[in-house]
Amino acid sequence: MRxxxxxxxxxxxxxxRDLVAAANVCFRGLxxxxxxxxxxxxxxxxxxxxxMLRLGFERTGSHGADEIDRQYxxxxxxxxxxxxxxxxxFPGAMEAVDALRSHGFATGICTNKxxxxxxxxxxxxxxxxAFASLVGADTLAVRKPDPxxxxxAVRRAGGRLERSLLVGDTVTDxxxxxxxxxxxxxxxxxxxGQAVRDLAPAAVIEDFSELPAVAGALxxx
Numbered sequence: 001m002r003x004x005x006x007x008x009x010x011x012x013x014x015x016x017r018d019l020v021a022a023a024n025v026c027f028r029g030l031x032x033x034x035x036x037x038x039x040x041x042x043x044x045x046x047x048x049x050x051x052m053l054r055l056g057f058e059r060t061g062s063h064g065a066d067e068i069d070r071q072y073x074x075x076x077x078x079x080x081x082x083x084x085x086x087x088x089x090f091p092g093a094m095e096a097v098d099a100l101r102s103h104g105f106a107t108g109i110c111t112n113k114x115x116x117x118x119x120x121x122x123x124x125x126x127x128x129x130a131f132a133s134l135v136g137a138d139t140l141a142v143r144k145p146d147p148x149x150x151x152x153a154v155r156r157a158g159g160r161l162e163r164s165l166l167v168g169d170t171v172t173d174x175x176x177x178x179x180x181x182x183x184x185x186x187x188x189x190x191x192x193g194q195a196v197r198d199l200a201p202a203a204v205i206e207d208f209s210e211l212p213a214v215a216g217a218l219x220x221x
Contacts, residue, residue, distance in 0.1 A: 001106050002219045003159025004211075005150060006131075007168035008111035008118055009046050010190035012093050013125060016042035017086035022079035023052040026071040032060050038086075043191035046170060048112060049075045080117060084124035090189055092208030097130050099212040105219075108133035108157035110150045110166065110176070115139045132157040145172050147180035165202070165218055167211065174199045183218045185211065 009015045020038040023045075027035040035056040036044070044055050053071050057063040097107050108131050111118050115136025122128035133156030137143045140152060154164045166177040169190030177184035183202030188194050197204055203214045 001157075001159045001163070002104065002215075003106040003108060003154050003157050003164040004100050004215050005108045005110050005133075005153045005157070005164060005166050006097075007166070007170075007173050008109055008113055008121070010042075010169040010192075011090075011167055011173070011187055012109070012127075013087055013089050013121070014042075015084075015087040015121070016045040016191065018082055018084065019045040019049070019052065019079065021082060021086070022075050023049065023056060025078035026053065026075050027056050027060075029074065030063070030067075030071075032056070032062065035059055046191050047172075049079070076114070076117075080120075083117060083121050087121065087125070089125055089127060090187075090208065094127055094130060096208040096211040097127075100215060101130070103212065103216065105215060106133075106157040106159045107131050108135070108153040108159075110135050110144065110153040112137045112143050112172070145175035145179060147176055150176050150180045150182075163219055165215060169196060171199055174201050177201075185214055185218070 006012050017038040020036045023036050024034040044051050049072055050068055053068045100107055113136055115138055118136045133153045135149045135153040140148050142148050150166055151161055154161050165183040166173055167185045169187050174184045185203045186196035186201040188206050202218055205211055
């Protein structure tokens with residue numbers, strides 16, 4: 001079976017506002033105020049909690065790696081308490097998934113968000129049942145760009161690696177696909193915008209409506 005595996009943050013869903021809000025809980029607790037901007041720092045939010053903490057401490061000239069380690073559990077707790085209040089699926093995402101499934105593709109998720117949070121988010125957004133697999137940052141002992149999570153997401157979806165591709169929005173997704181020996185399709189509507197073209201993926205899409213045809217061309221019958 002052919003399979004299409006999706007990154008979550010910045011690809012299927014815009015989660016930047018909730019992520020930045022969680023990081024700002026940490027900064028406020030340290031007396032620094034709201035250091036990050038939910039729009040201007042969206043691309044950093046897509047790189048995860050530690051990246052947001054690192055940027056905030058660099059911006060304020062305060063704290064170091066030890067404080068990142070101390071604040072990270074606080075960030076996760078704050079994020080878990082307000083996981084989906086401002087998050088939403090990108091337009092056309094589920095229509096594209098439904099079209100892929102109707103054409104015989106298995107669909108799954110491979111994300112660097114902790115698995116339990118990813119599961120909750122997808123259920124909150126009413127979309128979990130459309131995906132045959134979900135592999136998170138802590139499902140295995142390694143995370144993207146190691147290829148193992150992608151390989152596992154394909155396996156759990158019932159697909160074959162050589163008949164799969166990864167849809168994402170960052171260099172991490174491109175590198176994960178390359179390491180697994182499969183094509184990557186990057187979206188321009190994530191925080192990186194048109195800059196994903198510089199990463200030379202197998203394909204770029206401007207809108208989810210393009211994905212079924214692109215997947216069919218990259219993974220022909």
